[in-house]
Amino acid sequence: MSNEDDVVKGKGPAGGWGSLKGIASVSVESSASPSAMDTLRRMNKPGGFMCNSCAWPKPKNYSAFEFCENGAKSVMWELTRDRCTPAFWDDHTVHGLRGWSDHELESTGRLTHPLRYNPDTDRYEEVDWPTAFEGIAGELRQLSPEQAVFYASGHAGLEASYLYALMARLYGNNNLPQSSNMCHETTSVGLKKVIGSPVGTIVWEDLEQADAFFFFGQNPGTNSPRFLHPLKDAKKRGASIVTFNPIIEQGLVAFVDPQSAIDMTTGRQTRISDQYHQLSSGGDVAAIMGICKHVIDADKQAQNRGEKRILDVEFIDQHTQGFDRFLDAIEAADWGDIESGSGLTRDALKEAADAYIRSEKVIGVYGMGLTQHTHGSVNVGMLVNLLMLRGNIGRPGAGVCPVRGHSNVQGQRTVGIAEKADLVPMDRLRSLFDFDPPTEDGVNIVEMVEGLIDGSVKASVCLGGNLLRAVPDQERMEEHWARQNLTVMISTKLNRSHLYPGKAAYILPCLGRAEVDQQASGPQAISTEDSFSMISGSTGHREPASDHLKSELAIVAGIAKALLPVNPNVKWDEWTADYSLVRDLIEQTYPDDFGDFNKRMFQPGGFYRGIAAHQRIWKTPGGKAHFTTPEKLTSLGFDANKPGRYSLLTMRSNDQFNTTVYGYSDRFHGIEGTRDVLLMNPEDIKQAGLHKGDTVELITDLDDGVDRRLGGLVVTPYQIPVGTVASYYPECNVLVPVYHHDQLSKTPGSKSVPVRIERQAA
DSSP states (O other): OOOGGGSBOOOSOEEHHHHHHHHHHHHHHTTBOTTHHHHHHTBTSTTSBOOSSBOOOOOSSOOSOOOOHHHHHHHHHHTBSOEEOGGGGGSOOHHHHTTSOHHHHHTTOEEOSOEEEETTTTEEEEOOHHHHHHHHHHHHHTSOGGGEEEEEOSOSOHHHHHHHHHHHHHHTOOOOOBGGGGTTHHHHHHHHHHHSOSSOOOOHHHHTTOSEEEEESOOHHHHOGGGHHHHHHHHHTTOEEEEEOSSOOGGGTEEEOTTOHHHHHHOOOEEOOSEEEOOOTTOHHHHHHHHHHHHHHHHHHHHHTTOOOSSOHHHHHHHEEOHHHHHHHHHHOOHHHHHHHHTOOHHHHHHHHHHHHHOSSEEEEEOHHHHSSTTHHHHHHHHHHHHHHTTOSSSTTOEEEEOOOBTTHHHHHHTTOOSOGGGSOHHHHHHHHOSOOOOSOOOOHHHHHHHHHHTOOOEEEEESSOHHHHSSSHHHHHHHHTTSSEEEEEESBOOGGGGSOOSEEEEEEBOOTTBOOEETTEEOOEEEEOTTSEEEEEOOOBOOSOTTOBOHHHHHHHHHHHHSOOOTTOOHHHHHHOHHHHHHHHHHHSTTTOTTHHHHTTSTTOEEOOOGGGGTOOOSTTSSEEOOOOSSSOSOSSOTTSTTOEEEEEEOOTTEETTEEOOSEETTTTEESOSOEEEEOHHHHHHTTOOTTOEEEEEEOOOSSOOOEEEEEEEEEBSOOTTEEEEETTGGGGGSOTTOBOTTTOOBOTTOEEEEEEEOOO
């Protein structure tokens, strides 16, 4: 089983002809319009529209083609010529569709009409918009406000998001969970705790000045491919890139620039990572501890030699607190524990530390590989510790860079989609709209799932997304989701969440971002916020997929108008007619972030709303950044050494975005034609008495009385650390218990789930 030929490997570099072939494949699969290339030409540029997929920033000096493979796939998928009309339901029932895959459901095409579920026929049927709005309002009025939840996926623009949050609060609750609860809430809570700002600290110019990038659990090749262009530039100027990830991700190995004629003609590759450390799942705390231990030891040696200090003592003294306690923990940490906890050798961690010491300006980059653990907040705090040792926060070319997922997931939080009341300027809402906003905290995603299971949540309105597929404990969720009094999904395509309708259920089809949003005052623009806190305008130009579609904002306003009593300060019709009026409201509510909003929204690269920690202003108790001391050298919440137990990390294919699966070609991981695989180290396969190609079942290895399992997975030898196994999200969500989450933020621990493996009969 140790034969190197048996180990499946990723195919080729990121970018290059593989990227173009991937785009072409999805274009054919989705029956995209021939004019889709003209749409791509306008993407991520002033006067154009902002990408549907990730939240990677847009440079001021944009190129001819400001899109990546994933962004192009997202556009092609949305601009399909296929249509899922009401006639589709003549031949299909809801229960009959439950055997369809995620890919098959979305391949039915764009939804064209508002739909209402008929339990007698088990089908969705066409309904007109006024009837849908009144029906939804009628169901919500029968409930007490705390029984309804208003979820947002991270896609809707700032304008619709602001009104959505306002609607929920006028209704009477702060039940506004959002997709960041499932990915980067650990960032929002963890960073705020240690540096006082809940988002990253860098801007685009920092990318151009950094001497080194340290990556932890982030995969730009799949999740933010446009990041590879500044990384290529960084390598040209001699910057170092050091990566920590249990999985080999091709985007952090090599890149062929599709916009370079020379690269495409010759196949010339840019080597991305100078060091690639495959640490164990949950090993980040120990790995960073080891790097810090080397850095501090090097500083002591420099002092003994009378040389310049390695540590930025001035920064530590002026801007931080808790350093002495952290230093004690570093000195007490045992190298044997660090090596066993990280899965890396002392020499490997010294190599990483030496690269850090050589670099004057360092950016720490991370993704869900750092956040989705039961102690993910400790991971985030440890990365901040490392950066602060040499003053790498709040100065040019340095900082912390969490890479967000959905295109406006950060912006929605900025304008009020938040379940925590103290994050929202309630006094300004009270003044603007003459009502008393609710002051009690609402539910996050974990609490929403718990409420669905115990029956306290009786209605869900979802502004985008495929929530039922994205949440943990999926099998239990499917059962309890359908017991709600009301489910409302604002969607562009059919997905699994539609197949478990509540007693009353509606699908409300919305415009895509690339489509013209025509309202009473003319075509409308929306705005989004990227990972660097830059606000950009977005204007669609394509004809809508159906005359019966409404914008996300118009749908929100339509529900709100039917639901809420008349208030002369709340002008749903006027706001729907002219979105600039909503931007005025956002500016009045958040004046420090959105000054001259309407005037600035289309400036190249967007306008910066400002992050305090970027300027070394620490909005923390005590007014300083905090060194944190971990209680243990792992982010796992379970014993990884229990016999027969493995740590499962869930991963994404380069042929998917979130729960949307475009196809079955995952060239970056070397998997073709299937998603039913279990990646295992060859030694683990041998020790378990398994063989390549065996069909196995994963069972969650936690004793809570609930049987969670996923079968039909094919054993696939892979270059992955011993004790760590991997398979695809969202299929593996069935294995993640709702209580298996970060202790501080309640972000599901999907990157380290304790499982055992059982062979299935052929």
